[in-house]
Amino acid sequence: MRPEKRVLVTGGAGFLGSHLCERLLAAGTRVLCVDNFYTGARANVAHLAEHSRFELIEHDVCQPLFVEVDEIYNLACPASPIHYQRDPVQTTKTSVLGAINMLGLAKRLGARILQASTSEVYGDPAVHPQDESYWGNVNPIGPRSCYDEGKRCAETLFFDYRRQHHLEIKVARIFNTYGPRMQPDDGRVVSNFIMQALRGDSISIFGGGTQTRSFCYVDDLVDGLIRLMASPRDFTGPVNLGNPEEFSMIELARAVLAETGSRSRLEFLPLPEDDPKQRRPDITLAGTLGWRPATPLEQGLQRTVAYFQELMDAQPHIKDG
Ligand code: NAD
Ligand code: UDP
Numbered sequence: 001m002r003p004e005k006r007v008l009v010t011g012g013a014g015f016l017g018s019h020l021c022e023r024l025l026a027a028g029t030r031v032l033c034v035d036n037f038y039t040g041a042r043a044n045v046a047h048l049a050e051h052s053r054f055e056l057i058e059h060d061v062c063q064p065l066f067v068e069v070d071e072i073y074n075l076a077c078p079a080s081p082i083h084y085q086r087d088p089v090q091t092t093k094t095s096v097l098g099a100i101n102m103l104g105l106a107k108r109l110g111a112r113i114l115q116a117s118t119s120e121v122y123g124d125p126a127v128h129p130q131d132e133s134y135w136g137n138v139n140p141i142g143p144r145s146c147y148d149e150g151k152r153c154a155e156t157l158f159f160d161y162r163r164q165h166h167l168e169i170k171v172a173r174i175f176n177t178y179g180p181r182m183q184p185d186d187g188r189v190v191s192n193f194i195m196q197a198l199r200g201d202s203i204s205i206f207g208g209g210t211q212t213r214s215f216c217y218v219d220d221l222v223d224g225l226i227r228l229m230a231s232p233r234d235f236t237g238p239v240n241l242g243n244p245e246e247f248s249m250i251e252l253a254r255a256v257l258a259e260t261g262s263r264s265r266l267e268f269l270p271l272p273e274d275d276p277k278q279r280r281p282d283i284t285l286a287g288t289l290g291w292r293p294a295t296p297l298e299q300g301l302q303r304t305v306a307y308f309q310e311l312m313d314a315q316p317h318i319k320d321g
Helices: 015-026 040-049 088-109 143-164 189-200 217-229 249-260 297-314 318-319
Strands: 006-010 031-034 054-058 071-073 112-118 167-172 203-206 211-213 240-241 247-250 266-269
Touching: 006 015, 006 088, 015 031, 015 217, 015 247, 015 297, 031 040, 040 054, 071 217, 088 112, 088 143, 112 143, 112 217, 112 297, 143 167, 167 217, 189 203, 189 297, 203 249, 211 249, 217 240, 247 249, 249 297, 297 318
Parallel strands: 006 031, 006 071, 031 054, 071 112, 112 167, 167 240, 203 266
Antiparallel strands: 211 247
């Protein structure tokens, strides 16, 4: 009998990683989850701990890792601006050294490896919507650069390892994704607005609120990652994964207020430096994998609001912020 496939998920105790681990286990895979709990938590994968095919290792991807696996999903990296800007040098190290270590591991094992890249490689895009041929408009020395340039360098490393060492690589450019298990205080717009609405606090709109984002529900995104990993050898990406429905932050705020029934008022605060003005993925290439997001914003918000409401009911201190 062929042994079960063993898959490594770095950053597996984070928001996206924990959903990915869950889905891989459900598909019959053995999952090795590696995380240093910088922004993730054991609690995110506590429900998987007893699973016979699940293993969790505390490890920093800036250090080499010696394990035996068939496939690697490299998700380790803080993703929320307040998290990745807290220790920007560490953010760049995680992206760049993490990529080098995981690519080195993939090379030794002959394993297929997928990189969780980001729409941030397009920076504040001068082209709209963004397709994968666009090289981006990134400030190399600003407060977001540790993340944007770290992820760009990781993409470079992936393609050089392919050219130089013939690795089987996959690069996903992930656009804003939301859903249950986001941290209530991680500063991202969807979690901020929902928590503010549920607490009856004012909704913090940065700038005029006309800047846009396209929000993908987590289940759709995880489906895209799994399809990409299973794609033919020559399909490397980079490929955009995101929901092409585009909303301004004011529209998002109104959708959250409608979903929660909250009467919170909108409060306009200064726009952070280098905040991209608009973002929407062209997902034509992802469509060739048979992938398309299925969850409209209203439905995804409903599930996410329910999650945060349950969290607040179970841990009342969260209500106080
Ligand atoms: P997250 O912060 O919830 O998860 C990141 C995980 O990586 C955490 O569990 C964290 O503890 C772990 N980690 C950080 N540094 C590490 C290190 N040095 N060694 C080991 N583990 C480390 O964020 P997320 O939203 O789940 O994002 C996951 C990945 O997807 C990230 O690489 C992120 O850049 C990418 N991404 C996410 C989004 C999004 O909207 N959620 C968008 C674009 C790209
Ligand atoms: N934003 C906002 N209020 C908040 C948090 C964020 O208006 O409380 C805005 C932010 O300025 C940006 C958008 O929402 O224009 C998305 O921010 P997020 O941090 O979620 O993701 P990113 O900027 O990385 O796309």
